[in-house]
Amino acid sequence: MTVRGVLKTLSPLFACIGLLCVWQIASLRLDTESFPTALESIKAIPSILGDKGSLLNILDSIRRMAIGLVLAVMFAIPLGLLMGRIKAVAAFFNPLMMIIYPVPKAALMPIIMLWMGVGDVSKILVIFLGVSLPIIYHAFQGSKAVEEKMLWSGAAMGMSAPMRMLRIVLPAALPEILTGCRTGLVLALITMITSEMIARQSGAGNILFNSLDMAQYDTVFAMILIIGAMGIIFDAAFEKLRLSLVRWSQPRDDMPLSFT
């Protein structure tokens, strides 16, 4: 790798360090109790992750997030693909989506809690709602853009309509779907934390707000760091998966295009 390449791969790291430095200096300057320094906050991380209760809480959050995300993916991809190919399905769901889209899903949390309690079900449902829409939207766009001649080619090979949906529309729309899933993943994390802030019972969001109540500011900032790191790690891992799944849609750059 060239020096430039190394610099490029390390640039997020530099950004992180830079941010932490600014934080450190600002907090030393301001010197208020509610704004601990970056070092103090980082030092508080091991004690959170080392504490069995806190760790279980965080894992619990991740579990709910994963369930909500998987359910949303399983629901949103087929729906989006059908909307993209069948006009009647799109005509039915598009207006519904237009209404639901701008509503902050966390704002539904109080009602959902009223009906379903403060437990897992409510939180998973809110995550599901938050994540579904972008995935539906991207699956819809991807499915709509599938070249008709590709489907005709499949039909001429004797593929039935459901078969074409599964074996042509789905893979052809995959790059677009995965873009939606990436947005969905980050949204899942956001909705997860928000839901736990509202339904204060367990989870990473709960730890954060409990320590705020108890004025343990280093824990508050440590939790923010942990949640932020989770977001970055999930996103990076997903990006890796995504690239491996849609390599075919990127040209190979070391390939000569000459022919015969």
Added chain:
Amino acid sequence: MQVVSLRSDAHAESEPLSGRKPASAMIEIDHVSQRFQTSGKQSHLALSDINLTIEDGAFVSILGPSGCGKSTLLYIVGGFVQPTDGVAKVKGKAITGPGPDRGPVFQEFALFPWKNVLGNVMYGMRQQGMKKAEAETRGRKLLEMVGLKGYENFYPKELSGGMKQRVAIARTLAYDPAVLLMDEPFGALDAHTRTRLQNDLLDIWDTQRKTVLFVTHSVEEAVYLSDKVIVMSRSPGSIKEIVDIDLPRPRKRADLLLDARFQKYIVDIEKMIDDGKDHL
């Protein structure tokens, strides 16, 4: 070889070679009309009362100004579009939808971008339930035939236009359709690649003797390849003239370009198409 038959059925010359039984109708188009709904209550007659019979094993080209319904006619035979009037038949049976007896090749290639070259070619065979190993062997053989040996693992994105169209042709030949439906398959290619592919297509047709329905914009291409050239006119799309191309096969481009009959066919057909334009 100077045994040039003067019979109008150029096709008959090849009979002793392949020992085929007398030509029978492969495609019959019977009073087919196609009307498209345009904006509002208006409609547009894209095809008006088309009647046409294409014999088994014939190479037939369709020529005409753009918008005269060439693609639409091909799509009707493919079963991708249902005609608003009349019937199209293949082997005597009315066409109700697409089927593996009619293989399309489109100008846009329409390859499956998530499959590599071999995967694309194997796709149709796998759909028909052929065993993987068998499909792979046949796929590799077809790729060799279209000159793409060594490119099996490339993805469509990594190929030039000519290579993509070769893959598309191999993919369609793979499931062995009786009829090839080609809609300006070489239209997007440069002149050199186009000539090569024309020759390769003729070679393939010589050995496999499929019925080919071939839409093109190029008069020269149509005359070079075909037994029969159908000249269409526009508004409404209809058949203006059918020209039998009585040139010996196998055809060699270099010989034909110097052949007065070849040149005359081109001039005559160009005149027919130009006549159509006067009426606009």
